Amino acid sequence: MDSFADLGFARVDTSREARQGAPEAIVAEGKTPAEIRAIAQALLDAEASSVLVTRADAEARAALREVAPDAQEDERARLAWVARDVPEARGTVAIVSGGTSDLPVVREAQVRAELLGTNVVVHVDAGVAGLHRLEPALPDLKRADCVVVVAGWDAALASVVGGLVGAPVIAVPTSTGYGATFGGVSALLAMITSCAAGVAVVNIDDGFGAGTIAARIARQSA
Amino acid sequence: MDSFADLGFARVDTSREARQGAPEAIVAEGKTPAEIRAIAQALLDAEASSVLVTRADAEARAALREVAPDAQEDERARLAWVARDVPEARGTVAIVSGGTSDLPVVREAQVRAELLGTNVVVHVDAGVAGLHRLEPALPDLKRADCVVVVAGWDAALASVVGGLVGAPVIAVPTSTGYGATFGGVSALLAMITSCAAGVAVVNIDDGFGAGTIAARIARQSA
Amino acid sequence: MDSFADLGFARVDTSREARQGAPEAIVAEGKTPAEIRAIAQALLDAEASSVLVTRADAEARAALREVAPDAQEDERARLAWVARDVPEARGTVAIVSGGTSDLPVVREAQVRAELLGTNVVVHVDAGVAGLHRLEPALPDLKRADCVVVVAGWDAALASVVGGLVGAPVIAVPTSTGYGATFGGVSALLAMITSCAAGVAVVNIDDGFGAGTIAARIARQSA
Amino acid sequence: MDSFADLGFARVDTSREARQGAPEAIVAEGKTPAEIRAIAQALLDAEASSVLVTRADAEARAALREVAPDAQEDERARLAWVARDVPEARGTVAIVSGGTSDLPVVREAQVRAELLGTNVVVHVDAGVAGLHRLEPALPDLKRADCVVVVAGWDAALASVVGGLVGAPVIAVPTSTGYGATFGGVSALLAMITSCAAGVAVVNIDDGFGAGTIAARIARQSA
Amino acid sequence: MDSFADLGFARVDTSREARQGAPEAIVAEGKTPAEIRAIAQALLDAEASSVLVTRADAEARAALREVAPDAQEDERARLAWVARDVPEARGTVAIVSGGTSDLPVVREAQVRAELLGTNVVVHVDAGVAGLHRLEPALPDLKRADCVVVVAGWDAALASVVGGLVGAPVIAVPTSTGYGATFGGVSALLAMITSCAAGVAVVNIDDGFGAGTIAARIARQSA
Amino acid sequence: MDSFADLGFARVDTSREARQGAPEAIVAEGKTPAEIRAIAQALLDAEASSVLVTRADAEARAALREVAPDAQEDERARLAWVARDVPEARGTVAIVSGGTSDLPVVREAQVRAELLGTNVVVHVDAGVAGLHRLEPALPDLKRADCVVVVAGWDAALASVVGGLVGAPVIAVPTSTGYGATFGGVSALLAMITSCAAGVAVVNIDDGFGAGTIAARIARQSA
Amino acid sequence: MDSFADLGFARVDTSREARQGAPEAIVAEGKTPAEIRAIAQALLDAEASSVLVTRADAEARAALREVAPDAQEDERARLAWVARDVPEARGTVAIVSGGTSDLPVVREAQVRAELLGTNVVVHVDAGVAGLHRLEPALPDLKRADCVVVVAGWDAALASVVGGLVGAPVIAVPTSTGYGATFGGVSALLAMITSCAAGVAVVNIDDGFGAGTIAARIARQSA
Amino acid sequence: MDSFADLGFARVDTSREARQGAPEAIVAEGKTPAEIRAIAQALLDAEASSVLVTRADAEARAALREVAPDAQEDERARLAWVARDVPEARGTVAIVSGGTSDLPVVREAQVRAELLGTNVVVHVDAGVAGLHRLEPALPDLKRADCVVVVAGWDAALASVVGGLVGAPVIAVPTSTGYGATFGGVSALLAMITSCAAGVAVVNIDDGFGAGTIAARIARQSA
Ligand SMILES: Nc1ncnc2c1ncn2[C@@H]1O[C@H](COP(=O)(O)O)[C@@H](O)[C@H]1O
Ligand SMILES: Nc1ncnc2c1ncn2[C@@H]1O[C@H](COP(=O)(O)O)[C@@H](O)[C@H]1O
Ligand SMILES: Nc1ncnc2c1ncn2[C@@H]1O[C@H](COP(=O)(O)O)[C@@H](O)[C@H]1O
Ligand SMILES: Nc1ncnc2c1ncn2[C@@H]1O[C@H](COP(=O)(O)O)[C@@H](O)[C@H]1O
Ligand SMILES: [Mg+2]
Ligand SMILES: [Mg+2]
Ligand SMILES: [Mg+2]
Ligand SMILES: [Mg+2]
Ligand SMILES: [Mg+2]
Ligand SMILES: [Mg+2]
Ligand SMILES: [Mg+2]
Ligand SMILES: [Mg+2]
Structure with a gap:
């Protein structure tokens, strides 16, 4: 039942959201822009409700925008994210x-x-x-x-x-x-x-x- | 509104339960049996739903029993406690x-x-x-x-x-x-x-x- | 001008009070009762306003009492002291x-x-x-x-x-x-x-x- | 009685000087020049006797000068400050x-x-x-x-x-x-x-x- | 029986492979390109089965290539190496x-x-x-x-x-x-x-x- | 396929030997003699090739002897063990x-x-x-x-x-x-x-x- | 040329004094009295100029006395030693x-x-x-x-x-x-x-x- | 008898060599080139047998050369020094x-x-x-x-x-x-x-x- 997308350099845990109610996120540090792009794409392909890239410099944030034009970012907090199917707010x-x-x-x-x-x-x-x-x-x-x-x-x-x-x-x-x-x-x-x-x-x-x-x-x- | 019982050597936070939903507890280490007794009594007087003594050796556990004959204990876990008005279990x-x-x-x-x-x-x-x-x-x-x-x-x-x-x-x-x-x-x-x-x-x-x-x-x- | 009492195992700084306004005190740990006695005596001989022994077990506290019958003590705080010529309280x-x-x-x-x-x-x-x-x-x-x-x-x-x-x-x-x-x-x-x-x-x-x-x-x- | 200036990103403790006799100061590290400027302005508006910016690089020191042309600085010590109503020296x-x-x-x-x-x-x-x-x-x-x-x-x-x-x-x-x-x-x-x-x-x-x-x-x- | 090549700044352990079955390698950090070159050459002269340079920036990797045109490298892993007489794979x-x-x-x-x-x-x-x-x-x-x-x-x-x-x-x-x-x-x-x-x-x-x-x-x- | 013996206070991993070629052992510290006895018995029942108790004081070593009269011990090394079906020595x-x-x-x-x-x-x-x-x-x-x-x-x-x-x-x-x-x-x-x-x-x-x-x-x- | 006495549990470095001008000494902690005795004996047999046992409790000090009746000791410093052929003092x-x-x-x-x-x-x-x-x-x-x-x-x-x-x-x-x-x-x-x-x-x-x-x-x- | 050169920002211990047989040296880190120059000059004026600047980058090494044209240096070791009246080598x-x-x-x-x-x-x-x-x-x-x-x-x-x-x-x-x-x-x-x-x-x-x-x-x- 649990699944993942095998990208060779990464096994993207596409079932995390179903399993635990929160999608996998991406720590940008230690990853190339190409890797971030591919992982983000895999998560989007798997219909993640959102994709969040943390510890992201300008290059890393740009990587997300390339696969998700609707991405938002916060430079000071070194964040980029895309909200797709965010659950209705509770609590x-x-x-x-x-x-x-x-x-x-x-x-x-x-x-x-x-x-x-x-x-x-x-x-x-x-x-x-x-x-x-x-x-x-x-x-x-x-x-x-x-x-x-x-x-x-x-x-x-x-x-x-x-x-x-x-x-x-x-x-x-x-x-x-x-x-x-x-x-x-x-x-x-x-x-x-x-x-x-x-x-x-x-x-x-x-x-x-x-x-x-x-x-x-x-x-x-x- | 917030209150405490002033015992000189201790200011027992008798309003903690009302304020935070969980009564003050007693760390036995560093306290004399007499102090434990007095603090426990103050909590009971203030109608704490329970009194729990942690890190309690035999003497400390006995101290609780003296003010609360219905006290229970767990020697290995070094615990003594008395359950008085424990809320109905939820969750x-x-x-x-x-x-x-x-x-x-x-x-x-x-x-x-x-x-x-x-x-x-x-x-x-x-x-x-x-x-x-x-x-x-x-x-x-x-x-x-x-x-x-x-x-x-x-x-x-x-x-x-x-x-x-x-x-x-x-x-x-x-x-x-x-x-x-x-x-x-x-x-x-x-x-x-x-x-x-x-x-x-x-x-x-x-x-x-x-x-x-x-x-x-x-x-x-x- | 600065002086000390040479006891062989200790050079008691008898001029500390004159120099700094606070007499030398004695850490009991690591000293024998005989050493504590002798140091306390040297301080009293030099007219210290007080002698304080800290980290003092029963034996160490007894040592002070032997040279100063007017010594006081606090067991829990592991203290013994004698007040001789304490300055009038200020502040x-x-x-x-x-x-x-x-x-x-x-x-x-x-x-x-x-x-x-x-x-x-x-x-x-x-x-x-x-x-x-x-x-x-x-x-x-x-x-x-x-x-x-x-x-x-x-x-x-x-x-x-x-x-x-x-x-x-x-x-x-x-x-x-x-x-x-x-x-x-x-x-x-x-x-x-x-x-x-x-x-x-x-x-x-x-x-x-x-x-x-x-x-x-x-x-x-x- | 105690007050503060709410800037959103900062709650400037404008009553610190009245309360404790020493005005709030600004650690520049972790703050943008705009934030430093605004905090300094809030302190000056509240009639702080002085404003001191520490750990301040050139940009941070310039920020202070913009709101206080009479600011002084020490590059090596990474300081900028403005003295407005400094109390008469005592002690x-x-x-x-x-x-x-x-x-x-x-x-x-x-x-x-x-x-x-x-x-x-x-x-x-x-x-x-x-x-x-x-x-x-x-x-x-x-x-x-x-x-x-x-x-x-x-x-x-x-x-x-x-x-x-x-x-x-x-x-x-x-x-x-x-x-x-x-x-x-x-x-x-x-x-x-x-x-x-x-x-x-x-x-x-x-x-x-x-x-x-x-x-x-x-x-x-x- | 054990030998080494004395380069003054380095005593290259040319007998390590015979003694322990694995040739000496070179940590690039803390060494000049010239030193890396000379050490690598000494190992090659002594017929090391391979030479591996670790923690190697671009300059360090280039140093190896100069003495071994058949050198390979991995930039992200900061590695350069040359395989000469690698033993047949076992296990x-x-x-x-x-x-x-x-x-x-x-x-x-x-x-x-x-x-x-x-x-x-x-x-x-x-x-x-x-x-x-x-x-x-x-x-x-x-x-x-x-x-x-x-x-x-x-x-x-x-x-x-x-x-x-x-x-x-x-x-x-x-x-x-x-x-x-x-x-x-x-x-x-x-x-x-x-x-x-x-x-x-x-x-x-x-x-x-x-x-x-x-x-x-x-x-x-x- | 993997199994364990559920003793309430312990889930004895009886399949470890089959899975990994080495039977589970028992760290005595933090366990009562009764617990050691029960865990050892469970391992023996599951036909462990050996049972080893480490960090074992006299009481803990005695506990093993009670369930395995053929147990050996080394006081200084705080060990007790019983060898039942030890594999023939290799290497x-x-x-x-x-x-x-x-x-x-x-x-x-x-x-x-x-x-x-x-x-x-x-x-x-x-x-x-x-x-x-x-x-x-x-x-x-x-x-x-x-x-x-x-x-x-x-x-x-x-x-x-x-x-x-x-x-x-x-x-x-x-x-x-x-x-x-x-x-x-x-x-x-x-x-x-x-x-x-x-x-x-x-x-x-x-x-x-x-x-x-x-x-x-x-x-x-x- | 270098030698040692092999006691099984210890390889006493009897040539240390010849090699380095100072005889091997014995740290008592972690050794049994019997081991201390045997090591001391081995050093004396090898004509050590002195034998020094450090970190020695009463038992350990007694062990030295058994093999060297002329041993001296300092209880507070936890030392026992025997001086046999101490070199004439220089410096x-x-x-x-x-x-x-x-x-x-x-x-x-x-x-x-x-x-x-x-x-x-x-x-x-x-x-x-x-x-x-x-x-x-x-x-x-x-x-x-x-x-x-x-x-x-x-x-x-x-x-x-x-x-x-x-x-x-x-x-x-x-x-x-x-x-x-x-x-x-x-x-x-x-x-x-x-x-x-x-x-x-x-x-x-x-x-x-x-x-x-x-x-x-x-x-x-x- | 002991003396020093007071430069305001430094009290150069010019008597260290007489007192201890080794001249004061200069740690360059944390000092400006001007300070290094002045301290070196003070040592030379006091007839230090040598002046050594450690942890010295290019600027710091240049500072020494300005006051001592006969200065030597070692870039990799970040050293600059001038030998004036070095004692005859012994030992x-x-x-x-x-x-x-x-x-x-x-x-x-x-x-x-x-x-x-x-x-x-x-x-x-x-x-x-x-x-x-x-x-x-x-x-x-x-x-x-x-x-x-x-x-x-x-x-x-x-x-x-x-x-x-x-x-x-x-x-x-x-x-x-x-x-x-x-x-x-x-x-x-x-x-x-x-x-x-x-x-x-x-x-x-x-x-x-x-x-x-x-x-x-x-x-x-x-
Ligand atoms: N800022 C963060 N701090 C800690 N964990 C994070 C952070 N951002 C993402 N993660 C988690 O770290 C894991 C990413 O690991 P990696 O395989 O290196 O991308 C993901 O499973 C995320 O849940
Ligand atoms: N085992 C424990 N570990 C940490 N905190 C405890 C423990 N038991 C009681 N407490 C808390 O420690 C506080 C008691 O501190 P004291 O004033 O030293 O008795 C109480 O407010 C308890 O909420
Ligand atoms: N990445 C590495 N980490 C740890 N040791 C290494 C590494 N690469 C080479 N070595 C070892 O470090 C030694 C080199 O030390 P050096 O004399 O400073 O060149 C060699 O004997 C290598 O076996
Ligand atoms: N590399 C070094 N490491 C440690 N101490 C040094 C070094 N170079 C000079 N010193 C000593 O550090 C002191 C200088 O301290 P400063 O007053 O900061 O110049 C001198 O007294 C020197 O003896
Ligand atoms: Mg991952
Ligand atoms: Mg408390
Ligand atoms: Mg002293
Ligand atoms: Mg603040
Ligand atoms: Mg080396
Ligand atoms: Mg277990
Ligand atoms: Mg040894
Ligand atoms: Mg200095």
Whole structure:
């Protein structure tokens, strides 16, 4: 029943969407434009509801446009995507970030979640250094089916939010910061040892993963 | 609106359950039996639906029994708990572990999730070294509202399960193993870099955290 | 001008108090009771305003009592001390901790700061998992000349406090927690990468160091 | 009472100065020139006493100049700032560095401290490899209300200074050096485990943080 | 009996092939084109069965062509090689990779193994996120004398294959991925702690090492 | 075709031997004696050719004896095993260790390899600090079908052997040593970065894994 | 020419002294008393000038006494040794430590250096927190042929001494301290990145190694 | 007595040579050409016997030439130096490296040692992968007053040499290699845990430090 398209250099998992409700996506790094093109084509041929290319430089994004003229992109977030048969939106994901520099990761999570068919509301730069900036976001956070917290540095925002809301919290450490932030490691450690129960963590800068699990949670909660 | 019981050595967050749907729990390590007793009493006085003491040695478990004769315990998992007004079960969490030695963490997740009011089904020792052992678990995993994967060593089970099911996957790295397992660090790293999208990770050996988020997901999905 | 008492196995820095305003203290670990006795005696002979023994087991604490019958002790915090000519208290240090298990470190900071001649006010268990528990502490924190934040796990409390008060903040990571807390490393990293400016950090579990610098700041601010 | 300017991509904490006595600053890395411009404008609109942009390349520094023609800059330290209503200087901060290469971090600490309204005296390249070079700095260090030690490599200077002065010492590890300096990690570890009590540490290369806490200490000590 | 060619800057181990059945190869990084040329010439003079230059940029690959016009190359895998007296192929190595981005490492292993005289069969992109993609590879894997698993991220494929085949498994962690993959460290740790017995690991991205040991195993098994 | 015995707390992989030529073994740590007994019984019932219990204290070893009176044990190596239908020995594995303290790991590798049906020859304490002690071992090492190098500290022996023999080399880092050996991590790193090609590495102290892969290589080479 | 005594479990390098001027020594950890006895006997039979057992608990020290009634011991330093034909002392080694707790390592270095035939002068507890305590040691340090600095915590003493003396400096990091000392790692890193040129480092707590190289330097300098 | 030249941005330690027998050197990284020029001039004015600039790109090397037309340079080793009053050579240092890529570090050690007044003999590329290549170097190594071993990867050469020679061994880990070499960390760890006693280690790639201590040892041994 499970199938894939064998391109030689890639076995495109065309049955992932049927199996798991979310189509395979393409990490552009480490792939040639030709490979991206072929993989995207294979996914489109298999009627993927959407195709998302992440970590995509200009060349990689152009590759998608060649096989899908209706492709959209976000340069700063290094994303290109094409929405074909996106499921009707169900449930709501609220994304909140600690700072402005977390924006690319916020966007990656947002685009993925929307492509999987969920509503997304975003609050950027509500970090703990000025906690009152979180307040206007609280109604959205408390109302959401899943909350995604995107933060670098000490990532304290994840614990603060994790102590306030009743929804599942997905935390995304980001590589923003310098020195002992160690490219997001300190944020990851703070998030995974959060004193607030009910917080689970994805890889550093992995907006894609966060968007995937958050959309699943939100959709099945609606 | 938010309140706490001030015991001097502890500010027991008696409003956590109202605020977040899950009562505060007690980590026994670092607390005296008298402190555990007092905190448990404060939670019971505030009509917590349940009180759970984790990382509890015999003395700590006895402390709970003194204030709650109806307390139950699991020695191997170092747990004591009392179920008072547990919400009616909604939704299902499936827990699967890689090995037998993961049992204490499995139990911690299970007890917490059940106390929060969800159904739990458990499959122990279905690790990747003998992948066919996972097959009988698959129907349960595919049917669950949330899947919890508990694994030490290389934690490859998280990725395998994460590539098969459509539900959100919460991964719990365990400290089982020796040498370069580094007390669960290698498992944590493998899980957080899982090639399967939709997997989020909690702290090493943190069955409690996994049970908390899993129950939230399951209950709101039902 | 600078002097020391040469005991062969130790060169007791008897001029430290004159030079730096805070007497030498004794880390008991790695020293025999006889050595502790002799060092304490040398400090008392040199008219130290106080003698503090940290990381002291029962034997080490007894050693101090033998040379100073007026010695006090705190078993849980593994402290013994004798106050002889403590300067009149000037300024105020506010200490706040994330959890109950941080108590020994809180106490070490408090005793040291008081022995150096400052007022200390303490708030235990005001962690971020239930942020409303911090509110009653805020007036004290905002009024203090120096704030000491003691926290383990993700240590998010340091950033929250660091974003609210105008006084210098000294953060003490503690080794409470398990798994990826790595004995306080995650707390240390979160504190040192705090998104709140004006937070400086001492060693893991180093209540002594925090008490020393906090007392200096408070006294010179009064 | 607390307020912020909502720019969509940023919630500028315009009440930070009123709340904590030090205005919000801007880390340029991760922000576009347009964002820097807008944030700086919002701070100026809110009558910040100064605006400081750190980690700023030429483009980022130009962005500040566009909204504040009176902006100053330090290319090597990657700083741009505008001083508008800087408080009258109170107290003194002494900054001492181990080597010449630490200069950019020294400058960042100095500029921030001066903008917050304190006097700063600087001694560069007084490292332990030639300890006699520290002697001419000692009177300034002993007279200061707060001493900032900036050092890379082994950072031994922090402990030496920490054993000589009575003022609070803020240590800034720098990323100077190669090999096992690990980008400042070895310096950070040496500073945070300093055998001299009363030393507290900020992030690697974080002149900004050091300047902030040092100015607070110095001002309230005067 | 053992000999070498002394070039001053290099002592080319011309007897390695006689001693160990595999000729010395050349890591291009850290060597000048002139050095590569001279070393390659020395190996050819000593009648090496093949000369392989790894980690070779365009200049380094050109260097080999200058002394061996019959040289071949693979730009993406940064390889250049010349096959002179390659032993007749004996035994079979099966290489399987988790993703498309692992291709350069796959190629390095393949070329080295073939130059040592063994048959190589390759399956790319059969990772665990879509396990059914492994199935068509299984007959080849079960039939091989040695299986090489090349994978980045969580490297779960190594354990899955290690639990299915009876042949020795050589695992090669790759540096594909971002965030907490730490340049292949997480993959290395997962592979070396594999719950499947009979898996041994080489350095991150070390296709060369894997090809060497795999060819030895395959040839002596035939 | 693949089967397992479901004991509730364990799914004993009774088909592993048929599938992979080596029976499942039992890590005693983390299991109760009753569990060990039941798992061993299940393996014996399924006609495993041998049952091996590793990391076994006295209680765990006694558990095996209860179900298999013919069990043997090695206290220092913490092993218990029963040999029932061990295949006739084919091929030869040579094990060489750097020091005397590596003996438990040497023994674990030896017992496992012998139980899988291969000849084993052992040379203990031939480390690089006195390289001439390796010489008498060389004929055995050069003659073997697979060489296992067991070493702690700097593990230099692996590279020396790896530069001398033509057979595949399996390296086992051990946790012998103190200080910067970091429980075997330094040995692991040295082995995995060996300048000798054709060396592959298993987990720290993992004699079991080394014995498994070495026996496979030796048997198929004979 | 090079020889060894083959005891089966050990190949005692009886020619090390002739080859390298320093007899093989015995690390007791990981060896049985019987093994220690036999190795010591083999060394004595081969007319070692001395036999030194390090990391020796009471049992291990007793083992040496059984074969050498003239053995001496130091319980705190966990040493036992027998001096038989110690070369006449040549040259001088000066050992200086940062604190009292470094004593066991100081002693290990001292005993080893004396057994190799050199004069040793010791200064304990002259750390940087009270730098004036170093002054009385300076004449000895400046006069020595080799200086050994033993220090834990931040190990700043190594750099201070390294900037003052003209002799080669051997630095020994110790595991004294807690928290971010990481068992001596921070000291090791500070020493190996010392801003003072001419400092070389041995393993954490490795008084033995320091004593060996220091004695070699001192003897050949006399 | 001790003096320095105060340049504002640098306090040039002009008395280092009188105090310690080796003139201060200049790390070019982090300094402007103008600063390098001024520091070099200050050293020449103070009659340094030599001036050495390390980690020097073309600009930095040109800076030295401007103040010292007789300056020499080594581009690959990124060195510039001027020899003015180099002491007559005494004693011999033997440098041996594992590979060709270690050449820059070898050269840095050699130049520094020669400038301090000692004879240097060099053997490049004698690594353990082909141990017979070490043999021709052995007479030089055994004859030397100090042996410097320069090696990357597993750095096994340090232990092999450390087990053969009677002279003090200074080991220099290099950053050659990829993957788990971690920029020289694995080499550092292997060297510092060497099973051969009498090996001491300097920083990764620190030919300068090795040359300094080796020259000291050699000169005082002659
Ligand atoms: N096993 C556990 N792991 C992690 N967190 C826990 C665990 N058990 C309880 N908790 C949480 O830890 C907090 C208790 O912290 P404390 O104030 O130290 O008792 C509570 O808020 C619980 O939600
Ligand atoms: N390559 C090198 N590695 C380590 N230290 C060096 C090197 N070159 C010079 N030095 C030392 O580093 C110090 C220079 O530090 P700085 O003040 O930054 O110039 C001098 O005291 C030199 O002894
Ligand atoms: N890609 C590679 N990875 C690891 N080792 C390699 C690689 N290519 C060649 N080698 C080995 O590295 C050694 C070359 O080291 P060098 O003396 O620096 O040229 C040779 O003995 C090769 O066997
Ligand atoms: N930004 C991302 N981070 C993590 N995983 C991703 C990302 N984008 C795509 N993926 C997943 O990575 C896999 C792509 O692997 P590959 O075979 O290398 O293309 C897909 O199955 C995606 O689900
Ligand atoms: Mg912001
Ligand atoms: Mg099992
Ligand atoms: Mg609490
Ligand atoms: Mg300098
Ligand atoms: Mg793929
Ligand atoms: Mg031995
Ligand atoms: Mg002391
Ligand atoms: Mg070479």
